[in-house]
Amino acid sequence: MSRVLPAEGDLRRVIGDGDAIPDREVEGLGADELLQLYRNLVLLRTYDERSVVYHRQGRIGTYAIFWNHEAMQAGSVFALDDRDWIFPAYRESAIGLLRGMPVSTVLSWWRGHPAGWWNPKDYNLASICVPIATQIPHAVGFAWGSRLNREDTVALTLFGDGATSEGAFHEGATFAGVMKAPVILLCNNNQWAISTPLSKQTAAPTLADKAIGYGIPGVRVDGCDVLAVYEATRDAVLRARAGDGPTFIEAVSYRAAPHATADDPSLYIDPQRVEEQRENECIGRFERYLKRLGVLGDEQAAAVKAEALELMRAGISAAEAEPPADPSLVFEHAYADPPPPLLADRDELLRILGDA
Ligand SMILES: Cc1ncc(C[n+]2csc(CCOP(=O)(O)OP(=O)(O)O)c2C)c(N)n1
C-alpha cells in the first residue's frame, strides 16, 4: 500500500473529540454565525450526495465528488466578504451556492448546458478550472490588480495537492510572494491526485513547507475541521487586507470518496483510512460540536437537511426544464475568427443533425 502522511500531527484544530481533546471557540462567531456555517455545510453535502444519484440516473454527466471537502470550502468562504473573489477548481464546483448561485446553474454546468454559464461579476466567482492549477495565476493576477487599483479586495483560490506539482502553481506562488498579492492559496490536500499518492507528489515533509521557498507563510490545518479552516483563512484575509501579502494554507484530509464518478479507488486506496475518514467526516464533527455547545438540536438539524433537499429537488427540475442547447454553441467563444476547419466541422454537425 502506498505511504501517505498521517492527517494528525501538528495540524491547527478548533473542534475537539468530546473526550480527551477539548473544544475551542472562535472569537467573533456567535450562535447565528455557527448555524449559518452549518447550513452552508449541509447545503454542500446535500448537493454532493444528490449529484451522485443524479449521475447514476443519467441526469448529469461525469461528476467530481467533494464529499468530506465541505469544511474546507464552507470554512474558507465564510471568512471572506462578498466583495472578495473566489477562483475554484472542479472539486469546488458548487461553491457558488455559498454566494447565492441557484442550484440549477451548478447542475446545468454538470449537464454541459449553457444555463450553467454565469457572469463571474454576478457572484465574484471565477469560472471553474478543470486544467489543474490554472486558476492559481488567475487569482494571483486578480489580487495584484486589486492592489494596483488600491482596493482591498482579496482573492481566494482552491486547488489540490497534485496542483502543487504544476508549473502554474510555481508561477502563481512566485508572483504572489514577490508582488505581495492579497491572495490566499488554499491547498485541499486530500492526499491523492486521482491514483497518485502524496508520497509520489513531493519529497517535502509537508506541502506547507513549499511556501517557505516563495517567501509566503504556510499554515497547516485539519481540513475536516470547519472552524480551523475558517480561523486560518480569516487570519490570512486580515494579512492580505493589511498589505502583508499572500498566505498558503494546507488543509489536510484523506479522500474518502472516489476522485469522480468515473473512478474505482478500490484499486489503489487504503480502505481502512477511508473508513476512518468516513466515520470522522467533517459535518458530523461540526454537528457534534454544536450539540455540545447547545447551539443545535436534533429537530433543527433535521429541518436544515430537509430544506437543502427541497432546494435540490427544485434545482434539478429547473435544470431539466431548460430547452435543449443549440449544438453550434460548442464551436463558439474560443476564436474571434474561427479557423476554416472548425467552421467546416460545425457545418457538418449541423447538416447531420438536420438530416436526423
Ligand atoms: C493540466 C492537467 N493535467 C492533468 C489533468 C488530469 N487530472 C484531472 S484531476 C487530476 C488530479 C488532480 O489532483 P489534485 O490536484 O490533488 O486535486 P483533487 O482532484 O485531489 O482535488 C488530474 C491529473 C488535468 N485536468 N489538467
Ligand SMILES: [Mg+2]
Ligand atoms: Mg488531491
